[in-house]
Amino acid sequence: MSRFRPRLRLAAAATATALLGLTAAACGGSAEAGGSGGGSGVVLKLKDPGNEGPLAYAKREGILEKRLKSVGARVEWGGSYASFTATIDAVRSGSVNVLEGAISPALGYLANSRNIKIFSFTDPVTGADAPREDGLVVPAGSPVKSVRDLVGKQVAVNKGGRGEYLLLLALEKEGVPVDKVKRVYLNPVQGASAFATGKVDAWWAIVQAYPEVVAKGARTLVTSRDLPDKDLNIWAARNELLDRNPKAVQAFLDVLRELTEQEKRDPAKFQNVFLQKGPSAVSGPRLADNIAKARVQNVPRNAGGDDGQYVSAVSGVFRKHGVLPVDIRPQDVIFDLRTAKP
Numbered sequence: 001m002s003r004f005r006p007r008l009r010l011a012a013a014a015t016a017t018a019l020l021g022l023t024a025a026a027c028g029g030s031a032e033a034g035g036s037g038g039g040s041g042v043v044l045k046l047k048d049p050g051n052e053g054p055l056a057y058a059k060r061e062g063i064l065e066k067r068l069k070s071v072g073a074r075v076e077w078g079g080s081y082a083s084f085t086a087t088i089d090a091v092r093s094g095s096v097n098v099l100e101g102a103i104s105p106a107l108g109y110l111a112n113s114r115n116i117k118i119f120s121f122t123d124p125v126t127g128a129d130a131p132r133e134d135g136l137v138v139p140a141g142s143p144v145k146s147v148r149d150l151v152g153k154q155v156a157v158n159k160g161g162r163g164e165y166l167l168l169l170a171l172e173k174e175g176v177p178v179d180k181v182k183r184v185y186l187n188p189v190q191g192a193s194a195f196a197t198g199k200v201d202a203w204w205a206i207v208q209a210y211p212e213v214v215a216k217g218a219r220t221l222v223t224s225r226d227l228p229d230k231d232l233n234i235w236a237a238r239n240e241l242l243d244r245n246p247k248a249v250q251a252f253l254d255v256l257r258e259l260t261e262q263e264k265r266d267p268a269k270f271q272n273v274f275l276q277k278g279p280s281a282v283s284g285p286r287l288a289d290n291i292a293k294a295r296v297q298n299v300p301r302n303a304g305g306d307d308g309q310y311v312s313a314v315s316g317v318f319r320k321h322g323v324l325p326v327d328i329r330p331q332d333v334i335f336d337l338r339t340a341k342p
Contacts, residue, residue: 042245044252045097047087048080051280052290054259056273063255082188083207085109085161091116097238098252103314104231108160110333111324117242117335120235120253120300121307124224130296131289132225134162134206136170137195137218144201147174147221150181153201156194159185160323162231163204168317169227178321211289230313235300237335246340253300253337260299267294303334 044064049055058064064075081087084101088109091099099116106118125133136155138144144153147170157163164183171178184200188209195203195213202221205213214220224231235256237249263270271290272281282290308330318324 042241042248044075044248045078045095046075047078047090047096047099049077050080051274052271052282053273054256054263054270057263057270058255058259060273067255083158083161085158086187091238094238097241098235098249099237100233100235102162102231102233103310104165104318105158105161106234106236106333107311107315107318107324107328110328111160111326114332115239116236117239117333118234118236118307118311119242119249119303119335119337120256121303121310122233122300123298124229124232125293125296125298126225127296131292132210132220132223133293134166134204134210135214135220135223136167136202136204137210137213137220138202139195139198140217140219142201142219144221147171148176150202151176152180154182154184154199156184156186156191156200156203158187158191158206160318162206163191164323165231165314165317166224166227166229167204168321168323169229170222172317173227211286215285230310232307232310233300234303242335242337242340246335246337250302250337253302257299257301260297263294264297264299267291270294302336302338304336304338305334307334 046055049059059077078090078096081090084099084105085108087096087099087101090096091109092113092115103118106116110116136147144150150171155167157167164185167181167183168178171181184194186194186200188206191200191203191205192209192213194200195205195218196216203213205218235253242249268291271287271294275281311328311330311333315324315328319327
């Protein structure tokens with residue numbers, strides 16, 4: 001997931017009530033079965049937000065809990081997952097019913113399971129001075145100087161995810177046959193280890209892994225901003241939640257939008273939310289990088305018909321190179337909350 005990181009100023013009681021409805025909508029399983037008409041009595045199930053960002057702030061302040069209580073709904077914070085792909089088992093089991101990621105891994109999941117839809121997209125940051133959030137990296141002393149030098153080399157990417165999508169785009173742009181470069185499928189933790197120990201020649205590092213590996217001396221060959229990247233950050237939810245109470249999911253998105261606006265104005269408040277020290281706390285260059293990204297981030301927005309072009313573009317690249325086994329139509333995976341009826 002941006003991205004994967006695919007962020008509200010909490011306002012009036014009307015918004016509070018709406019959010020309550022949202023969380024109500026997000027339930028699954030027996031909680032849903034016991035709810036009354038209109039989606040009340042349900043549970044919004046989210047992964048643990050960690051130590052930074054709008055949802056971490058909301059969790060610390062009990063914002064969702066307070067708003068949901070008045071409408072008989074509640075929120076459940078689940079486990080920690082490093083990426084969209086890592087969250088999939090939790091989505092399948094129903095322990096997570098709303099999640100963030102990018103179009104690419106969502107399509108990989110949707111090729112086999114059609115129980116989620118995308119309800120929000122976040123437009124990419126394009127400012128020349130904005131911090132980069134991903135990159136194809138090689139060791140500082142590597143003889144590889146360009147994408148074309150990767151012929152015969154091994155590159156670590158997350159299978160069916162953003163790393164693989166961006167590598168395919170980079171190879172296409174440089175006219176390098178994709179079968180001349182070996183893609184080694186590793187999750188972010190595995191990729192970091194393989195890169196650090198020299199088991200792969202290059203790695204497409206994403207999210208926090210990219211600034212971390214660069215800080216350790218890795219050299220960047222190309223980033224997503226050098227490519228015709230259409231892989232937007234997204235939010236998705238399980239179908240039963242969207243079908244039962246779309247107004248509730250809209251309320252969640254409204255709150256997320258407000259908190260993201262707050263973070264843009266005062267990003268420091270959304271860093272080290274729970275712990276100022278320890279493995280989850282950030283400081284120095286990493287903290288400065290997080291704050292810089294937060295200032296220029298775009299706000300999540302409702303999914304709409306025009307977003308089909310992004311889904312089609314990513315799907316087209318994956319289908320062309322055999323990553324996806326089937327075609328995925330945008331109309332089958334995009335959910336417009338503004339036109340939905342419960």
